[in-house]
Amino acid sequence: MAKAIEEYEKSRDNLDSAGSSGGNTGNAGGTVNVQGWLVNANRIPYTEFKMTMTTEYRLATDIQKMEQELWTLTLKGNDIKAYSNRFYELVLMCYELVSTKKKKIEKYICGFPERIKENITSSKPATLHDAINMACELVEQAVQDKAARIGESNKRK
Known part of the structure; x- marks a missing residue:
């Protein structure tokens, strides 16, 4: 698990420094394919990916709940x-x-x-x-x- 986090950090740093490398390559069918989702997530800058995820799959109240959970996670x-x-x-x-x-x-x-x-x-x-x-x-x-x-x-x- 720690190795996966470390690999993610490296790939995210590379994406952030590379700038925008294309548009949203997300799943247009409305369902989320996890493997495809992760592959597509690594093709676009993190900020663009997060915007896509929050607008397509999360309501503002869901995000607030997750933020609260992050602050209270034990x-x-x-x-x-x-x-x-x-x-x-x-x-x-x-x-x-x-x-x-x-x-x-x-x-x-x-x-x-x-x-x-x-x-x-x-x-x-x-x-x-x-x-x-x-x-x-x-x-x-x-x-x-x-x-x-x-x-x-x-x-x-």
């Missing part, structure tokens, strides 16, 4: 994969809220419990990929620590 249990996937989906649709790498990293970190948040912040990740890797390690460590504590308490009984 890690549920130890399912970091689901948290990271949802964060990434919301960032794609609410790009203006986290338009810089620094803002994206800060917002990603905000959804974690305080102990994990402090550890990620102190490591000063340079990229979202670094933050995701650190978060995965810390969540896995927390799960192992909890399992060890439960095992110890069961031995005492």
Whole structure:
């Protein structure tokens, strides 16, 4: 997952610097073909792609709901994969809220419990990929620590 995010970041940076490379190549049939959608998304600049997606597939109220969800998104249990996937989906649709790498990293970190948040912040990740890797390690460590504590308490009984 982190590798996919890193590849997306690279391709988006390339598209942003290349300028407009054509018009909307979206699906005119009204249905969304995910593979075609992703291929077409990589052919046009991100700003043009987002405008197309918001005008064709999302109402303003839906976008507001997604923006609110992005601001309130938190890690549920130890399912970091689901948290990271949802964060990434919301960032794609609410790009203006986290338009810089620094803002994206800060917002990603905000959804974690305080102990994990402090550890990620102190490591000063340079990229979202670094933050995701650190978060995965810390969540896995927390799960192992909890399992060890439960095992110890069961031995005492």
